[in-house]
Amino acid sequence: MTLKIEHLTGGYTGVPVIKDINLEIKPGEALGLIGLNGAGKSTTIKHILGLLRPQKGKILLNDVNLTMQPTKFKRQVAYIPETPVLYPELTLKEHLELTMLSYGLDASKSWDRAHELLKMFRLDDKLDWLPIHFSKGMRQKVMIVSAFLADTSLLVIDEPFTGLDPLAVANLIDLIKQSIANGKMVLMTTHVLADAQQAISNYAVLNRGTIEVIGNLQEIRQHYGLRPDDPFDKLYLALNREDNGNA
Amino acid sequence: MRDLAKKRLNENLKQSVKYLTLVFNDFFILALIFLFGALMFWYAQAMKSMPTNLWFYKPLVGLLLWLPLLTGHLVTLLKDADMQFLFTQDEQMDEYLKPMIKYSLVLPTILIVLLGGILFPFATIKAGIPVWSYALILIGTILLKAVMILIEKENLYFYYNFPNWVSLLITLVVLLIGSLGSYVYPIEVIVLMMMGHLGTKKDKGVFNWRYAIESEKARKDRVYSIFSMFTDVEEKQVTIKRRKYLDFLLPKAIAKENPNLFLYRRSLLRNPEYLNLLVRMTVFAILISWLVQDWRWALGLSCLVIFLTVYQLLPMATEFDSNIMYRVYPIVRDNRGKDLVKVLNLGLLIQWLLVSVFWLILLPIDSHLWISIVVLFVFTMIINYGYLPVRVKQQKIKR
Numbered sequence: 100m101t102l103k104i105e106h107l108t109g110g111y112t113g114v115p116v117i118k119d120i121n122l123e124i125k126p127g128e129a130l131g132l133i134g135l136n137g138a139g140k141s142t143t144i145k146h147i148l149g150l151l152r153p154q155k156g157k158i159l160l161n162d163v164n165l166t167m168q169p170t171k172f173k174r175q176v177a178y179i180p181e182t183p184v185l186y187p188e189l190t191l192k193e194h195l196e197l198t199m200l201s202y203g204l205d206a207s208k209s210w211d212r213a214h215e216l217l218k219m220f221r222l223d224d225k226l227d228w229l230p231i232h233f234s235k236g237m238r239q240k241v242m243i244v245s246a247f248l249a250d251t252s253l254l255v256i257d258e259p260f261t262g263l264d265p266l267a268v269a270n271l272i273d274l275i276k277q278s279i280a281n282g283k284m285v286l287m288t289t290h291v292l293a294d295a296q297q298a299i300s301n302y303a304v305l306n307r308g309t310i311e312v313i314g315n316l317q318e319i320r321q322h323y324g325l326r327p328d329d330p331f332d333k334l335y336l337a338l339n340r341e342d343n344g345n346a
Numbered sequence: 347m348r349d350l351a352k353k354r355l356n357e358n359l360k361q362s363v364k365y366l367t368l369v370f371n372d373f374f375i376l377a378l379i380f381l382f383g384a385l386m387f388w389y390a391q392a393m394k395s396m397p398t399n400l401w402f403y404k405p406l407v408g409l410l411l412w413l414p415l416l417t418g419h420l421v422t423l424l425k426d427a428d429m430q431f432l433f434t435q436d437e438q439m440d441e442y443l444k445p446m447i448k449y450s451l452v453l454p455t456i457l458i459v460l461l462g463g464i465l466f467p468f469a470t471i472k473a474g475i476p477v478w479s480y481a482l483i484l485i486g487t488i489l490l491k492a493v494m495i496l497i498e499k500e501n502l503y504f505y506y507n508f509p510n511w512v513s514l515l516i517t518l519v520v521l522l523i524g525s526l527g528s529y530v531y532p533i534e535v536i537v538l539m540m541m542g543h544l545g546t547k548k549d550k551g552v553f554n555w556r557y558a559i560e561s562e563k564a565r566k567d568r569v570y571s572i573f574s575m576f577t578d579v580e581e582k583q584v585t586i587k588r589r590k591y592l593d594f595l596l597p598k599a600i601a602k603e604n605p606n607l608f609l610y611r612r613s614l615l616r617n618p619e620y621l622n623l624l625v626r627m628t629v630f631a632i633l634i635s636w637l638v639q640d641w642r643w644a645l646g647l648s649c650l651v652i653f654l655t656v657y658q659l660l661p662m663a664t665e666f667d668s669n670i671m672y673r674v675y676p677i678v679r680d681n682r683g684k685d686l687v688k689v690l691n692l693g694l695l696i697q698w699l700l701v702s703v704f705w706l707i708l709l710p711i712d713s714h715l716w717i718s719i720v721v722l723f724v725f726t727m728i729i730n731y732g733y734l735p736v737r738v739k740q741q742k743i744k745r
Contacts, residue, residue: 148673148674149673149674170676173675173676180671186671188609188617189612193608196600197675198675200608201675201677202675206600227590229586231585231586
């Protein structure tokens with residue numbers, strides 16, 4: 100029961116963005132993916148979701164190879180995108196029904212869980228609304244509710260905190276902690292380390308398409324020569340220096 | 347700002363001309379000439395037999411002249427991004443809107459003059475309005491529209507709020523009274539309205555960007571809706587309608603559904619492009635069947651219409667491919683042709699049923715007609731079960 104990314108090289112047609120990435124997440128583990136804009140975080144995620152075709156390497160989840168059995172692989176992955184993407188023709192209730200259908204969930208059990216999540220994010224009275232009536236934060240909450248409803252073994256979260264109110268951020272962090280405690284795997288990209296730290300202790304630093312270091316924040320500080328009392332934002336300055344030095 | 351306005355007006359004119367040439371194609375012009383000719387012929391005949399000077403003639407003239415006032419709102423050509431980039435230009439907006447007001451008056455003026463011309467014999471001979479007074483009313487009507495557009499312009503500022511329906515009500519009353527005999531009355535009212543308008547013109551205040559942009563969007567949408575009846579309008583934004591009253595067509599339980607079925611059903615019912623197409627094509631089939639009045643032609647043309655309906659609904663198959671969540675979710679896409687067939691089947695059956703029922707009402711009933719109904723049914727099924735799945739399979743699945 101692990102996510103294994105082995106020697107993954109990929110990106111957009113002809114342009115490799117990520118080079119030889121190796122990652123492993125075990126059940127009950129969460130990994131934060133950090134790096135400057137354009138470092139390859141989103142590209143890595145797109146590969147895991149099967150939205151891009153790898154140029155080299157493979158991605159396995161619980162021994163299911165993404166390229167060989169895409170549907171079986173995807174049934175084990177839920178995704179919260181950075182910008183919410185909804186179906187304009189479906190109501191909130193129907194988005195949840197579609198999630199149940201796609202992931203083959205038992206409807207009555209799932210609805211209990213759905214109501215719990217909807218209440219948590221204060222959406223329980225908006226089941227019949229179409230997405231055009233939702234604010235950006237509310238749309239993001241719909242994505243969160245759908246993803247946690249799918250109850251998959253891997254959860255991929257891209258920049259989850261933007262646009263959420265502090266209450267929702269706290270709830271999301273709780274949900275991520277619960278998932279980890281239940282033996283799920285979490286992969287999350289973020290720039291907001293202050294929030295992420297509450298749920299995630301291990302991080303991989305991506306720079307110019309390669310992983311430079313994996314470890315807890317302490318180890319990452321050491322790797323980049325930061326003092327214990329330096330603000331963590333200095334990491335980004337160090338990455339920027341490296342970037343310029345190599346340019 | 348004036349340059350920006352002029353540039354936008356030019357672009358808008360080019361775009362309108364592009365769509366107008368598509369709408370008024372040879373075929374449509376021919377149909378219009380026939381229609382107009384028939385109407386004028388009927389009008390000329392009616393003029394001969396109509397009694398003169400009935401009591402309601404004069405107010406009828408007033409009412410008819412009021413109708414063009416319902417068309418043509420203030421064109422501002424404001425765009426979403428203006429809220430960001432022209433945010434500091436509140437005081438220059440007056441300058442920007444000046445050429446817009448002139449432009450906005452063109453269409454209503456043409457309509458008023460055209461209608462005024464058509465109504466001229468009736469108004470002067472049958473209703474007994476003196477020629478010069480009638481001309482005065484026409485000028486009054488054009489000026490009333492100008493004042494209405496000026497009011498619309500002022501409404502774009504926060505300090506001013508004069509609902510459009512009040513303008514319409516006042517102009518209706520003015521034109522009714524005017525046509526009844528006080529022929530200069532509209533002009534007097536315009537002078538009064540202008541004076542009142544100038545009286546309120548103290549501080550311009552803040553420009554209501556949100557309202558102005560929303561109204562322009564709504565206006566454009568109305569124009570595009572008219573164009574889209576005849577041709578494809580790429581700028582037209584699809585606004586999904588909830589249509590709760592159609593929910594009874596959706597299965598109550600989702601147990602027997604699959605994701606593609608689930609999505610296609612809702613798309614057909616709520617995406618105006620698809621449902622409107624189905625309705626439009628059905629009405630079209632009924633209308634041409636009625637016009638040709640012959641079972642052979644009716645059958646051939648209706649088959650063609652059903653084929654075209656399915657052909658135009660084909661994009662539904664790949665509609666969701668651009669939605670990233672559709673591709674992330676574990677949704678199997680290989681058999682979605684069959685799902686689309688299931689969803690469209692009901693729509694096409696309703697289309698066949700309606701066409702058949704109207705054939706029985708409109709065409710002479712004989713054995714040929716009954717056979718035609720069966721043939722149309724078989725054809726519909728062949729198109730839906732034979733043609734559609736093959737075409738959907740041919741469409742590339744984006745990976």
